[in-house]
Amino acid sequence: MLNLVIFGPPGAGKGTQSQKLIDKYQLVHVSTGDIFRAHIQNQTALGKQVSQIIADGNLVPDSITIAMLEEEVKKNPEAKGFIFDGFPRTVAQAEALDEFLTGINSSISVVIALDVNEDELKTRIAKRQEISGRADDAADKLVKRIDEYFTKTIHVLPYYEAQGKLSKVNGIGDIDFIFGELTAIIDNY
Ligand code: ADP
DSSP states (O other): OOEEEOOOOOOSSSHHHHHHHHHOOOEEEEEHHHHHHHHTTTHHHHHHHHHHHHHHTEEEOOHHHHHHHHHHHHHHHSSSSEESSSSSSSHHHHHHHHHHHHTTTTTOOEEEEEEEHHHHHHEEEEEHHHHHHHHHSHHHHHHHHHHHHHHHHGGGHHHHHTTEEEEEOOSSSSSSHHHHHHHHHTTTO
């Protein structure tokens, strides 16, 4: 199984690169942000539970997120591999993911971190908000999300670095060029 984690702050390009990686490697895309948004749109019990948290730019509690993630993986027993996008966002989530994958005789293969500076992130998300209208893309909520990233999520990097799984890629530049960098890392695995 090829299991990838695509990592980076809000607006780093995780979704864009994930889409291209799925096409090339036939992986199942697990984007926790997308799954939460689908629950909110369908007004499920989970959606109602998380909608305000997400709109405010806060992280959803680990217990809820981890349970949802595991359920999503279990729905795809035939998968050749997964691409985890927006998960793990805390060290507790990273530990839970390792434990869960071990339980199904699998593991994370490669973690790719897209590196983008804060000014560029703000510019990109301001543009995205005009199109997506996502409440959490509004400037004040974005500050909260970037703050959550730099206080909680960033600690996931040394966790994977210690396992020798982390590769950092410059996330600024041509989309296809960045994709080329990603595939070189994956093909080398
Ligand atoms: P981004 O554009 O910032 O990468 P996502 O679409 O991945 O955003 O996620 C949107 C929101 O969903 C996050 O700000 C957070 O509230 C919630 N969320 C998504 N994934 C997680 C996670 N792994 N843990 C906690 N909250 C999450």
